[in-house]
Amino acid sequence: MPVQYYIFLSIALFCIGVMGVLMRRNAIIIFMCIELMLNAVNLLMVSFSKMWADAGRVDAGSAQLFVFFIMVVAAAEVAVGLAIITMVYRNTHSVDINILNRLKN
Amino acid sequence: MGMSIQQIIFMVLSVISLVSALGVVLSKNPVTSVLCLIVTFFTIAGHYIMMNAQFLAVVHIIVYAGAIMVLFLYVMMLMNLNAELEPQKRNWLKYAGAISGGALMVVLVAALRDASMPALSSQPTDIGLIKNLGQLLFKQYVVPFEVSSILFLSAMVGAVVIGKKD
Numbered sequence: 435m436p437v438q439y440y441i442f443l444s445i446a447l448f449c450i451g452v453m454g455v456l457m458r459r460n461a462i463i464i465f466m467c468i469e470l471m472l473n474a475v476n477l478l479m480v481s482f483s484k485m486w487a488d489a490g491r492v493d494a495g496s497a498q499l500f501v502f503f504i505m506v507v508a509a510a511e512v513a514v515g516l517a518i519i520t521m522v523y524r525n526t527h528s529v530d531i532n533i534l535n536r537l538k539n
Numbered sequence: 540m541g542m543s544i545q546q547i548i549f550m551v552l553s554v555i556s557l558v559s560a561l562g563v564v565l566s567k568n569p570v571t572s573v574l575c576l577i578v579t580f581f582t583i584a585g586h587y588i589m590m591n592a593q594f595l596a597v598v599h600i601i602v603y604a605g606a607i608m609v610l611f612l613y614v615m616m617l618m619n620l621n622a623e624l625e626p627q628k629r630n631w632l633k634y635a636g637a638i639s640g641g642a643l644m645v646v647l648v649a650a651l652r653d654a655s656m657p658a659l660s661s662q663p664t665d666i667g668l669i670k671n672l673g674q675l676l677f678k679q680y681v682v683p684f685e686v687s688s689i690l691f692l693s694a695m696v697g698a699v700v701i702g703k704k705d
Contacts, residue, residue: 435546436658440586441651443553447560447579449644454564456636462569462615466576469607470560473583476599480667484590485657487664495666495675498595502676505602506687510694512607516614517698523618 440481447474461519461529465512472508476501545661548589556582573611580604590659592667 447470454467483497519529526533542550555578562575580603587596665671676684 435543435549435661437656438651438654439549439553440659441654441656442648443556443586445644445647445651446557449640449647450557450560450564452643453637453640456639457564457633460569462611463563463572466563466572466611469603470563470576470579473580473603476595477583477586480587480590480592480595481659483592483666484659484664487666488660488662489657494664495672496679498592498667498672499676499680501595502598502672503683503687505598507690509602509607510690512610513694513698514701516610517701520614520617521701529618 437481437485440478444474444478444481447471447477459531461522461531461534464531465515465519469508469512472504476504479504543661545589549586552582552585552589556586569615570612573608573615576611577604577608580608587667590667591663591665594667594669594672 451467451471451474454470455464458464458467479497479501483494486494486497522534523529559575559578559582563572563579566572566575580599584596584599584604587593587599
């Protein structure tokens with residue numbers, strides 16, 4: 435199966451995530467779209483790992499460990515980010531990101 | 540030319556993941572978005588299994604569907620967001636966002652359409668098994684592993700400090 439299939443699938447998932455970040459104004463949805471983009475990159479990296487493993491490279495497993503570390507960072511990011519969103523909601527009673535432009539003043 | 544069984548599975552998983560990813564973006568109810576994202580994560584785990592990345596598939600389901608999405612649902616439950624709060628003024632911003640994302644997709648697809656890359660073989664490789672990845676993780680990548688534990692600890696402390704009522 436051509437590796438292009440996986441590339442195009444990852445591009446589509448990533449661009450759906452970009453569209454979500456640009457279109458939605460609910461901070462939680464935007465956060466979920468960022469997770470979607472991270473997962474698109476992870477999928478691409480795993481398929482490249484398979485491609486190099488097929489080519490006989492012995493260090494192709496490094497890409498899968500990189501995906502593992504991305505998952506670690508994503509988990510930490512979600513913990514801190516949701517805490518921040520909860521604090522914003524507690525102070526403004528909204529998660530609309532347009533509310534956040536009050537930070538300017 | 541008939542499609543092989545792997546290609547059929549790939550197509551089915553891809554269609555489900557794209558539709559549910561669109562559901563994340565387009566649904567009005569945030570809880571529906573979370574459920575769509577869970578479906579997307581399960582199909583991505585299916586892709587990992589197709590490429591015999593078994594460790595990553597299991598970790599993906601445990602971390603994302605098991606931990607992160609539950610955290611999202613919990614936060615949503617605490618916030619009582621059932622009433623959709625996004626007012627519908629400034630509709631052109633939505634179209635601008637959709638057009639920008641679509642333009643990015645067109646550019647990326649056009650750039651990579653003619654790239655010559657080897658095809659993935661249908662034979663499973665064993666680099667994604669937990670034995671081989673564990674060997675690699677605890678021999679070559681043990682320092683990043685320990686650093687990530689410090690990252691986790693600081694994220695935990697940070698989340699508690701930020702979320703604390705002051």
